[in-house]
Amino acid sequence: MKSVGIAILASVLAPASAYLITGDTVNCRAGPGTNYAVKRTYSKGTDVTITCQTSGTSVQGHAIWDKTSHGCYVSDLYVETGSAGYVTGRCGTTTCVAPKSNQATVDLIAEFEGFEPNVYTDAAGYPTIGYGHLCNDATCSDVKYSIPLSQADGMRLLADDMARFERCITAMTHATLNLNQYGALVSWSFNMGCGAAETSTLIEWLNGGEDVNTVLAEELPRWVYAGGRVLQGLVRRRNAEIALAGAATDDGALPAC
Template structure:
């Protein structure tokens, strides 16, 4: 491991910059936020030294959910930085340092991504709903429109789902662990699309995370649902109007999607005193 010594003076400096860490990968993306759904700002080559201004939790990459913000103003997954540890080596990013989200061209989207503000994880009611609608696959198999999935709706990124760190065939326990690894990617990009003025409880947050998990971050970003929430409309009305429209797969109406949207609306409109966005309680 190429890890440079950190001087006491550097640690005591106002900027708390931590330098001398090498990139361990080829063409590694540095992104606008702590997740692979965020725009790639620049690329690093293997062996490049980076200086970290702060670190934050984000989407898990090969089991490591830590991301570092470099002095280039973008985020790189800790998995690709040879810090020599899976714990923090720099200050934790504050709300003002945690990225502006995947906002390429999104006018008026202030975002609230990273730091410890919003809930990256979802509540148990959401987990049970997602498990129920996704169904369990112990080994990679095509979903209803032919896409290879495994566990509870994990879409394979490589041949044979080689990116999955759990052994096949999955058990229901390891499939649940995989789902818990996957969902923060979608809650993180959702947080990047919503203004901090949008207040959501844990049931509302979970319902929307389930929707994004199902339709993808890109579709959620450009949706009328998100734009209406950001415009300050009543969340219950927006979701009741908009979610049922997301019932197509492969250009066809799927009864399973109709049921899923109804379940998401029901969860969203179920009262809860636990806030999840923009601050997690």
């Protein structure tokens, strides 16, 4: 009796990590989203061990995904954890390396930003230089290249700036994108800002599994306003981004890991 009591006590104290699959046929994916590749399938009643949980594509209002001991992810909607919240530790925050934009994307951004070798004040009143680089102060002391900029240094500064937007698009987007679709998003976020992109319905629809080019064609034209009025320069840029996204390529971009 004593040994049985100890065994019961141990089972109560042990962390619960094995849970039943509740869906009839549940896909376990390479990442926490419906656009990731299916790695294996679980049948209803399968006992799975959850190693960690993370946020991902919302499935019927459930945005938590469970990583199983098989190394793939299942929507928490289909796992009987007894809670709508987190029941175990968060998955590690390994950062995917953002893909570099292709030349078509660089050319598009450079064309619409235009090149200025000296510091100037943009339409919003910010000190700017090169291909749309927003400076930290009136003298652009944050720029590591000699001013006035040579065009070559202007392109280097543009690459430095684009890297930030490549990282934010990679971090916020769970859809599968080719390099042209990715480039359209990089150009859009470069123009509108990462914060605006992250909270947009455009990214929401992409992460919800909608067709990429359909979403871009419908959502990008909404981003043509400044000061409450339509700017033709923004109309042209959005059209160019839609055209870039629709150009066929076999070069993949996302998911990056």
